[in-house]
Amino acid sequence: MQRKVLIGVLAVSLLGNALAIGAGLRLMSLRAQLTGPVGEAVIFPREIRRDLRDALAENRETLTPTLQEVLKARARIVALGTAEPFDRAATEAAMGDFRRDLDALLDQLQPLVLDRLDAHHQ
Incomplete structure (x- = not known):
């Protein structure tokens, strides 16, 4: 058995x-x-990728809430996109929210990346 x-x-x-x-x-x-x-x-070369991972880890506390908002917005798109009946306007609005939240995350990430690239080139 x-x-x-x-x-x-x-x-x-x-x-x-x-x-x-x-x-x-x-x-x-x-x-x-x-x-x-x-x-x-x-x-990016391995050395720069390592520096970028370190930057993300060092800024986890400030990045995590924004990333969570992006993930929640994505989940709303999936939920609305698979709901019956399909509500195109609500799904489109959720996609707008996702873009807004993603832009906020990118606004946080860009300075981190630029700072690490700047430090790498010094």
């Missing part, structure tokens, strides 16, 4: 891994289709 349960759990685990790998490959393929060869080339 235990052996059958173990084999069943292993089979489910393998199936889950296969689905996750398939989804990951599909996502990578979609990203490549959307961005083309330019998307692969647009990345």
Whole structure:
């Protein structure tokens, strides 16, 4: 009995891994289709990426509330976009809220990125 349960759990685990790998490959393929060869080339060197991660970690307390607002706005879009009956005006308004919240997050992130790039070039 235990052996059958173990084999069943292993089979489910393998199936889950296969689905996750398939989804990951599909996502990578979609990203490549959307961005083309330019998307692969647009990345900061490892040292700068490390500095940027440090900046994000150091400013987590101020960034988190704004990021949470962006995520809540995105959730509202999904909820309204999948609701029946579909309310286009409400969904469009939620998309406007998302853009506003995303702009606020970018306004917080831009100085952090510029400061780290400036420090890197000094």
